[in-house]
Amino acid sequence: MLVNGKNECIQCTIENCAYHAKSEDYCTLDKIRVGTHEKNPTKIECTDCESFKNQA
Numbered sequence: 001m002l003v004n005g006k007n008e009c010i011q012c013t014i015e016n017c018a019y020h021a022k023s024e025d026y027c028t029l030d031k032i033r034v035g036t037h038e039k040n041p042t043k044i045e046c047t048d049c050e051s052f053k054n055q056a
């Protein structure tokens with residue numbers, strides 16, 4: 001659920017993403033998908049937000 005244009009359940013610091021709330025470190029989407037680019041993910045760096053969209 002969005003509160004003041006941000007989803008307080010999804011904290012995010014990726015300001016380059018079109019869906020970032022900008023004024024605060026939250027996502028503005030209702031939900032996101034997290035995935036991996038690795039065959040056998042073992043570290044934080046192996047995980048990706050697959051809902052990321054580069055801001056224009």
Ligand code: SF4
Binds near residue numbers: 018049051
């Ligand atoms: S879509 Fe993913 S990367 Fe973009 S603001 Fe939301 S959580 Fe962050």
